Amino acid sequence: MVCEIDCAVLCCYPFKMLEVVEAASIFMTYFLIAISFLVVMSGIFASMFHIISFCRYVNGMINEIGELSNRVCRLEDIEARVAQLRQSQLSAADILNRLVVRKREREIYGYGAIRNENRSWHAGSEYEEESDDEDDDDYIYEQSEYDIEEYEEYEEDGESGKGDESDEGSDKENRGSHVC
Structure with missing residues (x-):
């Protein structure tokens, strides 16, 4: 049986084996390639995923930096x-202190008191209503029509007895409080 093998087959066998x-x-080369x-692509995809997540992280940090800047x-x-309020509070406290000092000075020296260049006080009149003028000029005030009508109504209420005593008292207080 072995003898029946063709010589041509035996001669071609090594060449076919080489082809196989x-x-x-x-x-195998193409398979390995x-x-x-695929490994390279998966690595690229993995690295791209990491790159994308890193970009998101950087974007989040930029947003946080913007919020912190705001x-x-x-x-x-x-x-x-606050500095403005502090300054205005200091100004208000300074003004209040000046007013308190002026009130004390008025209590001590009177309302007409003045200071000269040497910062010494010259006492004035004791009451605010008193004049600081040294001359005895008379001041004449004109009455308006409204004042005349009010005075006539007051006289009518006083003569007829219709006015309340409380109204009369308040009218007297109001007339006394007018500053000319």
Whole structure:
């Protein structure tokens, strides 16, 4: 049976074997290239995923920095307003202190008191209503029509007895409080 093998088959067998091995090696090469390509692509996709997540992280940090910058601007604005309020409070306290000092000085020296260049006080009149003038000029005030009508109504109420005593008292107080 062995004798029946054709000599031509035996002669071609090594060449066919080389073709099969060569084809297998080419297939394995392409297979390895394909696997390598898939590994590289998966690596690229993985790295792209990491790159995208890193970009999102950087974007979030930029947004947080913007929010912090806005907060800093608001805090600087609030600081400026607080400084303004502090300055106005100091001004108000200074004015209040001046008023308190003036009130005390008026109680001590009178309303017409003045200071000269040496900061010494010259006492004035004791009451505010008294004149600080040294001359005895008379001042004449004209009465308006409204004052005349009011005076006539007051006289009519007083003569007829219709006016209340409380109204008369308040009229007297109101007339006494007018400053000319």
